[in-house]
Amino acid sequence: MNTAEHSSANDLVDMELHCVTCGARLYLSVPQAEAVIASLERTGAAILICICGQAQLIRRKLYKRHA
Numbered sequence: 001m002n003t004a005e006h007s008s009a010n011d012l013v014d015m016e017l018h019c020v021t022c023g024a025r026l027y028l029s030v031p032q033a034e035a036v037i038a039s040l041e042r043t044g045a046a047i048l049i050c051i052c053g054q055a056q057l058i059r060r061k062l063y064k065r066h067a
């Protein structure tokens, strides 16, 4: 139990995506975002789940940082 770390766990990462069903902006907690980005880097795709329950397939091209 290290309460000093709780603040970063509460941060949300803006995925710069909108749900195709409800149009909500998609945000993830830092651990979730790290898992999604790791999946993108390993497999080229990842799944996000909107607050409405709609699954969103995202692909690595959205995160391309180098030519």
Ligand SMILES: [Zn+2]
Binding pocket: 019, 020, 021, 022, 023, 024, 050, 051, 052, 053, 054
């Ligand atoms: Zn939604």
